[in-house]
Amino acid sequence: MTEKQKGHPFLEVLATSIHEDFRFPILEIFAFLYAISTFALLGIGGGFTVTFARNEEAATYQLVNIQMGTPLFIFLILIFKNVVYGFGSEFEKGTIQTLLSYPLKRRMILTAKLLSALGVSLVMFLGIQFFALYIMAPQTISANLSTVIISYLSSLSYPLFLTAILLLVAMRVRKGGLALVLGIVLYFALSVFTGILTALSITTRNSFPLKVIAVLNPSLATQFHYSPLSSLLGETIWNPDFNEVLMYIFGGYCLVFAAFLIAYYYFSRRLNL
């Protein structure tokens, strides 16, 4: 009988997932090139100009927002690719059965898959962002670190919530392609819904619709804190204060936590294969 030790099932499942998720790192290379282009522009004197900011905090927020734009979208695409399509395909291909033949609890298998699909992308996204910001405007960033953190926290809440919801969708439909299509439809539907509610707020001069959406997407609250929403006549419709912004961020992450809890519960206790 061969001598047996406990083994490292979690680490090996994580390594396998990373190997499968990132074997064609095209989007990751694109994100890296985008970051490099930022430094190249800085090198030839391009830089970023932040105008019409009310104060230094608002200017910092604008700088972070501009820097975050395309990479955040790429991050969202990575989530769709790795979590929605990747995880959904595990069910379609049947490899999830093989994972369940290992001495590893279901929730640990899900954790390994999420660390690979979401965690690596998140670390890469945040790493590139903070590094780029410190290269571009180190003094501004250092002096307004809380604004930077609040900006990223509020912007990441919605993608993380979407991830949890689409994870559940992928587990239910068990097809990578279908889960991906549903994810794209959901994303655009919510974007359109946000646009409609914003227009409604402006036309009715009522901030309530925006407050509803801000629970789901706290970056709206952050945006209107630093750059208040005004009507066509210049009347302020919504300008949440800092504590309100924190509440929306807290509420947003409560939703994220609840959604992931449901996903974990479903995978660990309810999912039949």
Added chain:
Amino acid sequence: MELIVAEDLAKRYGKVVAVDGLNLKVEKGTILGLIGPNGAGKTTTIKIILGLLRPDRGKVSVFGEDPWDNPEIRRDIGIIYEKAYFPSHHKVLDYMQRTCRIFGVPESRAREVLELVGLNAYDREIKGLSAGMLQKFAIAHALIHEPKLIIADEPASNLDPESRSNLLDLILKLHKEKDVTFLISSHILPELSRVCDSVAIINNGKVLASGLLTELFDKYSAKTVRVTTNKPEVFADELRKLPYVERMTIDSRGVSIITAEGTESNIYEDAPRIAKKIGAVIMGIELGTASLEQLYYKVVREGGEK
């Protein structure tokens, strides 16, 4: 000692009842064959035993534990699924070595098991394996941690005849040398009968009969009468007219007949009469034990435990 105990299992998929009040026990040190027609509930039963499906009713224990809640028992279980699924972009040896690290066995074991199953495409990606090679890979994967119990759902599918024979030899070897217990689901009854010492015959989600093969043959009076003749086809046509003949297998040298219980001796009276009628020569009449296939048909037809 019972390694697997399933009590009153029930599982439904919408309106379809897959398993309905199934009871099954697998004793340590046995090779139990799980046989039944398509849709009988074999794969559903195996998935419940493996903790992939929750039953709607009943309970199952493997090594005394609930397979859903206790993944540690998988250290002693090797699983061969009907269709093998592995991450396709890993190389064969790399993935086997990874599996060694998962189970905490030395990485040298990877080559050992691959040689055991006759798969030497170490540097090929898993997606580049043929169906037969993939099945061998799955078998090696199931053996890598020297499990005490192996659960296999159609393990010989996609294997060529030589590989199938090698697999059966391997099962017998592991059983004899390492006292490994097997639960094997298969349609290929002649091969199952070569390795199994006990069977569970399942239909419509229930176990109709289970136990040692020898006991079941006695219980169901599964005997055959073998008539060796020079005109087996014509002889069989006449035999079909007899009311007590239940089933026949015709080959080039004669006919094997399963009769209703207690009527085997009637053949000794009727066979000479039929031979005289059709001008055939009877070279011999023998009474023997039925094959597993014949036992299976008899049990399914009679519909359950006696």
